[in-house]
Amino acid sequence: xxxxxxxxxxxxxxxxxxxxxxxxxxxxxxxxxxxxxxxxxxxxxxxxxxxxxxxxxxxxxxxxxxxxxxxxxxxxxxxxxxxxxxxxxxxxxxxxxxxxxxxxxxxxxxxxxxxxxxxxxxxxxxxxxxxxxxxxxxxxxxxxxxxxxxxxxxxxxxxxxxxxxxxxxxxxxxxxxxxxxxxxxxxxxxxxxxxxxxxxxxxxxxxxxxxxxxxxxxxxxxxxxxxxxxxxxxx
Numbered sequence: 001x002x003x004x005x006x007x008x009x010x011x012x013x014x015x016x017x018x019x020x021x022x023x024x025x026x027x028x029x030x031x032x033x034x035x036x037x038x039x040x041x042x043x044x045x046x047x048x049x050x051x052x053x054x055x056x057x058x059x060x061x062x063x064x065x066x067x068x069x070x071x072x073x074x075x076x077x078x079x080x081x082x083x084x085x086x087x088x089x090x091x092x093x094x095x096x097x098x099x100x101x102x103x104x105x106x107x108x109x110x111x112x113x114x115x116x117x118x119x120x121x122x123x124x125x126x127x128x129x130x131x132x133x134x135x136x137x138x139x140x141x142x143x144x145x146x147x148x149x150x151x152x153x154x155x156x157x158x159x160x161x162x163x164x165x166x167x168x169x170x171x172x173x174x175x176x177x178x179x180x181x182x183x184x185x186x187x188x189x190x191x192x193x194x195x196x197x198x199x200x201x202x203x204x205x206x207x208x209x210x211x212x213x214x215x216x217x218x219x220x221x222x223x224x225x226x227x228x229x230x231x232x233x234x235x
Contacts, residue, residue, distance in 0.1 A: 003112055007078060009087070010105035016050055023107040023118040025058055043071075046123055053123035054104065059083070059116070059183065072114040081108050082183060083119045089159060089185040090121070096157040099124075099150065099178040124170055124178045131166035131209050138221040141229045143175050148233025150177050151199070158189040164198045165205035199234065203227060 010018050021027050028034040028045045037044040043058040059082050060071050078084055083106035093100045101121040109116045127133065130147075139147075147169070154161065161168070162184035170178040188194055206222050213220040 005110040007108040008105065014104050018105045020107065023056065025056065028056060055101065055121050055123050056118060058118045071116050075110055075113055075115045078108065081115060081117060083108060083117045086119060086182045086185065089187055090182045092187055093157060093159055098153055098157060099176065101180055126170040126172045126178065128171065129167045130169040130171055133171050134221045135219065139226065141226065144226045144229035145233035147177050148230040150179065152234045154179060155191055155195045158187050158191060160186045160188045160191060160194045161198055164202045166202065166209060
């Protein structure tokens with residue numbers, strides 16, 4: 001295999017040929033019909049191609065290693081790359097009719113022993129993240145119950161979401177939920193304790209945001225009583 005290589009994969013059903021430029025955040029920053037999306041590590045952009053909305057996300061590392069390898073990952077083959085695996089899991093979820101954004105294309109730029117990558121998914125109309133919603137509004141008990149049901153369906157499809165937190169759950173004006181960001185997600189059968197780990201990860205994120213907001217004297221409309229409704233819906 002060449003030392004340097006550009007790999008672009010896309011759905012055959014998309015009537016558009018993606019190019020390297022489409023995966024460059026700097027290119028979209030100059031477009032009036034493009035906007036940066038909040039949440040995560042700040043590397044997501046809402047873009048428009050042929051009057052369709054998509055989300056472009058560049059893969060960035062977190063933690064201490066990000067100081068040295070901000071957006072580089074060790075190359076061990078395409079099937080082991082972050083975007084390839086995310087596309088596989090998301091497509092599995094999409095085929096199970098789960099409320100997730102379909103991945104339409106991804107790009108891998110291999111340079112020697114490392115690679116950089118970006119991924120493009122369909123944009124889901126929403127009113128913000130679960131976390132952002134709870135800043136100013138409340139969820140009815142029935143909505144918490146329904147969210148528990150969505151997570152249950154995810155686990156019934158044998159999907160482990162590596163970072164199920166309040167910023168990776170979207171809610172729309174009709175109170176419907178979607179789950180996003182399947183980076184490092186896996187299909188695991190049986191899920192076993194991984195399912196409970198997902199649930200606890202979400203609870204920790206809600207508690208963490210609540211503590212931070214309260215320290216600032218700000219509201220966060222979440223309680224353990226509401227959480228129990230989510231658990232009932234999950235069961």
